[in-house]
Amino acid sequence: MIDSSQSTPSSSSGVSRRRLVRAGLSAAPVMAALKSNSVLAGDHTCIRPSSFSSLSAAQMKVSQGRAIKTDFECKSHGYWKNNNAGLATNFKETTKFLSTTTGFTQDPGNAYNKLTIQQVLEQGGNRNNAALARHVAAAFLTATAFNNDSTRVLLTKSQCRAIWNGQGVWSPFAGATWTLSQTMAYFDAIYGPAFL
Template identity: 50%
Template sequence: MNDKTTPPSNPAETVASAAAGLTRRRLVRAGLTAAPVMAALQSNTVLAGGSKGFGHGCIRPSTFSSLKAANWTISQGRDIKGNFVCRPYSHWKNNFPHKFKNVYFLSEVTKCNRDPRPYDNRKTYKKLKMRDVFELRDDDTDARLARYVLAAFLSADAAGAGSDNVWLTKRQCHEIWNGRGNWKPFAGATWDLNQTMNYFEVIFARG
């Protein structure tokens, strides 16, 4: 966005509107404050403006990390890529790809193999097909992480192999799941579960 108008006196309300669902609770979870995010939103298409018309932007982990470290200020002339295929799990739940209809979440297709509940026959993930993940009624960390990872996986698949519009690769998706949020998003960085969930909370704010 290139909105140069003077921001209203209630930045939190403006952020919620501009980010189309980036609520105060989610901002707090991600360790963000209203003012710097407001500045970022006004300066460029970061976390807002839409990706493929889905009403919210998307940035790669390296960009997310550098912007957060810079208190969400964007250097003059810097171009922030925001045209990734980035669709939340609410989209995939209603537009699930037919080719994955009978594929299990823990499978060679996704390369996800970690079962959070291997000894609970009622809750084991081994019985979940990919589509079932979006129907999970649980709201624990693993259920939320599964929804985020699968939405990212399907977005990567929709973008196509080798596409520059992939914000997380399929390989990164199964690394995140198998490591329960502990992974290396880019060279020289290691994220733990909390950092990973914060990232997904912001990217999939409307999901």
């Protein structure tokens, strides 16, 4: 038992607090040198919303030995603005953003009722949720190009509809509801900033 009245600990009382701190500080460079296992290091990585939620809680770190599927197709709106791979001819240019084809119905500020998907991709800024519209349009086009295959695409067409029609408020997986800011944080982590 340690006598708290002693100014310095005896050799039999164990390591002093100061020695513990020194020991911890000497190990810090070694800890800092360990390779990070951040899943979003480098270029954007395509991960599903459910994985993103788990990783957000763990500061984007993956547990030792755990693998997360990161090879989903997730083409950004910048890609789709300039490419048509896998889409029918003139699909983006002739399909209205608000249409039975897309299933998008919300029209904040009456800004989308006349726009094609291509025009939505070309918008700048964030007036009337334009950044969300660009991300959703890109995810929808990716799902269209890859036959809405849920094993390959980041978000399915029905998820895109839920996101847009809820104006960013939606349920990415059972038991969770994301707000617009959480949805935009997800898109920004996957694609980079919303290119406002």
